[in-house]
Amino acid sequence: MSTFKGRHLLLLGSALLAGACQQTGKSGSGAMQDSLQHIADRYYADFLILNPVQATFNGENQYNDQLPVDISESFRAHSDSVYARYQEELKGIDTAVLSGNDRITYDMLQREFAISREALTFHDHLMPVQQFTCLPITLAQLGSGSAAQPFKTKKDYENFIGRMKGFAAWTDTAIANMRRGIATGYVLPASLVVKTIPQLKDLAKKDTAANIFYAPLKSIPAAVDVAAKPQLVKDYTQAIEQYILPAYDRLQQFMEKEYLPKARTSSGINALPDGREYYNFLIRTWTTTNKTPDEIFALGEKEVARIRAEMETVKNSTGFKGDLPAFFASVRTDKKLRIFKTPQAVLDSFRAIENKIMPGVKKMYGHLPKTKFEIRQTEAYRAASASAEYQPGTPDGSRPGIFYVPILNAADFSYAGMECLFLHEAIPGHHFQFSLQQENDSLPKFRRFTWIGAYGEGYALYCESLGKELGLYTDPYMYFGRLSDEIHRAIRLVVDVGLHHKGWTREQAIRYMLDNEPVSEQEVTAEIERYMAIPGQALSYKIGELKIRELRNHYTNTLGSSFSLSSFHDELLKDGCVPLSVLEQKMERWAKK
Structure with a gap:
């Protein structure tokens, strides 16, 4: 799941920082925090005008008639001036007196303005139509x-x-x-x-x-x-x-x-005039780290090797006599893994997973979302190029969170990956993360509705690892499906960098994926073409998941008997999407309490 922002030519008037301070009638740290709150509130109001489609998805319906030409030069220049104005306002904030939560707001605003301005120096507006998201x-x-x-x-x-x-x-x-x-x-x-x-x-x-x-x-x-x-x-x-x-x-x-x-x-954006610089920017944007392409590539290869070893163990447990590539081929074609006759049967099976895990989920999480949840089949017009996905609901309850499942032919739908897919896209993955973030009205609105892929996708991938604790993965093929999904995210580190930095062709990337996971060539082709369309996005999952798992392991060991998994999860989610460095800092504050 990812969010892609548009921009709008109109702009709400915004007061100068000094004016905001005077309106509070306060001085010192109280005035400073109020000023930061005013900046955050005004920025969100301006953001909605720049991004009326995103406003609609946020449940903010005052701009539902607007659709700006956000790829025009005049619009882009105006957007840059808006971000520059807010950058100047932030310079007036004394960070030394900010509370922990206000410092998160400050750091996220600072990053938002800098990233948004840097994005406008590249030329993605000259390629505004592609098959995955536009x-x-x-x-x-x-x-x-x-x-x-x-x-x-x-x-x-x-x-x-x-x-x-x-x-x-x-x-x-x-x-x-x-x-x-x-x-x-x-x-x-x-x-x-x-x-x-x-x-x-x-x-x-x-x-x-x-x-x-x-x-x-x-x-x-x-x-x-x-x-x-x-x-x-x-x-x-x-x-x-x-x-x-x-x-x-x-x-x-x-x-x-x-x-x-x-x-x-060519397949990768390194073939574009400023493609190498753009890819490095996208890595920083999507992973919220300063990792180099080569570091990410090496990490991906290491993770692929580790997960393949575990796959060997699961393969052997099924009694299969051939090697791992042969087992991949068997899993791709084995009719016993294709048990469905109708799309409704697929959807009903996902609902059964939800019912099975909820008692355990309620023990793992102290704070559950109020937003309702639905499972739907992906619309026919986009199913052929779509992956399973989650679309957030609205805080007012007018629209539920929706888990979309593309089902081109129910008879071809394998059950092997269903449990981990549900944990990732639905509960306790994206549905919990998005809903709890949007429902938290103590956060500034721009934070309630922001999206940072390394955190959001990293958390959802982490949720896949909770399956055994929730009573899932008892079928070795279901657990192999979990490992298949995990290696899929590790493979992304290799093929995304391969395509956009190392000069791999589309066909090379397809072959690497087919050699390392049990999916069809049709599915692999759609995946590789997705990475070609949105470079860097696929890196966020594994980078974020590794950080969250590292944090859980660290605090499990250091806190010992005082470690509470539900408290850890509640703290992990309560402040919404944050860059990974901010996540580390806030979890350390939680541990000290």
């Missing part, structure tokens, strides 16, 4: 009527009409940017471009039964006045056919006829 895919999710965008009132429908209009303008800028990218060497690999074309083609079809954008018209709520429905249906349909379908068609035609012939044959 606005054309996100907009389709929002327009489905079953995601974060509300469709409860007439105004809600009118709001999305506003976003449909905005998407037409965004599309024209995207095409212009990609033409600039062609001219300057910033283009996607051809293997990714070919995956975007059918996605865009499906979303450009005037098919009221199948096109996801027509879905909200099939279930207009009873709260919408009956007399207003015919005109609303007419206006909404007209907006789809005037803005959405032509925009997706323009994108699809451009990608197929003009962009694909100019796409590059």
Whole structure:
């Protein structure tokens, strides 16, 4: 799970730091802390205006009609000025008088502004469309009527009409940017471009039964006045056919006829003009560390070797006589691991896992989230390129947290990895982490809704290791599925750096993954192409998990009988996503108490 932020051209007015201090009527450390709180509050308000789509996902619905052209040069320049202004305001804060929690806020704001400004010096806006995560895919999710965008009132429908209009303008800028990218060497690999074309083609079809954008018209709520429905249906349909379908068609035609012939044959971003510098930046962004690509590559190889040794032990316990690659092949094809006949049976099996672990989870965690939780099948239009994922709910309870499972063919769905997948994406993984963070109204709002991959994905991967303690992994194939998922994250350290730093081809990365884990070539190809599309993101899981496991082991040993696992977990989660260095500091403060 990851969050990708957009930006918006408008900006709320923000007071000068001195003005904020004067308004408090305080002096000394109290005024300083209030000033920091004012900066944090104003930044979050400005962030929502810069990022109205993210605001919708946060349950902040005041900008649900807005869709900025966040890839334009003017928008990017304005965003930079906003971050620069807040950087200046932070210079007025005396960090020596801040409390522990306020210091976390200060450090996170400082990092946010610096990272956001540095990101704008690179040129990802010249490659704004790819197969895994981009606005054309996100907009389709929002327009489905079953995601974060509300469709409860007439105004809600009118709001999305506003976003449909905005998407037409965004599309024209995207095409212009990609033409600039062609001219300057910033283009996607051809293997990714070919995956975007059918996605865009499906979303450009005037098919009221199948096109996801027509879905909200099939279930207009009873709260919408009956007399207003015919005109609303007419206006909404007209907006789809005037803005959405032509925009997706323009994108699809451009990608197929003009962009694909100019796409590059290389796989990694090191082939771009500033690709090496950009990859180093992305490593710092996603891992919140200063590890070098070569250090990460070596760590990945070490972890792969360690997990392969454990896989050998599990393989032998099943009575299998061949070597590990042969066992991989067996697991990929063994029909006894494919027990499902319908998508509903797959979803029901995940619900059974939830019921099994909850008594143990309640002992491991003192503080459980209030946000409701659902398991859903991934929508057909994006299932072929999707991984299982979690989408957070809203603190007000209007939308539950959702665990999405792509099921292309239930008969091909292996049960071997289901337990660890649920622990990671759902409970106690992403659902607990996101929900507890968002529900904690003692945090500044920007911290309640922020995302730091090394912490968030690292914690979710750590949760996979809790399976035996929760009564799971009793079936050796289920435990092998756990090891398969763990080695998958270790392999990512190798192949991500291989692709983007060492010059590996897509095919080399696919072969390395196939040699070291029991997944199909189709699944591996989708994974490798995901890493090609979002470089560095895949590094965050294993880097973060190793740090969290290190902390648990350290405090288990040093605190001895006074160590409480539920207290450790509650402290780990209570402050939300934080950089790994901040996590170490706050856990040390907890241990001293």
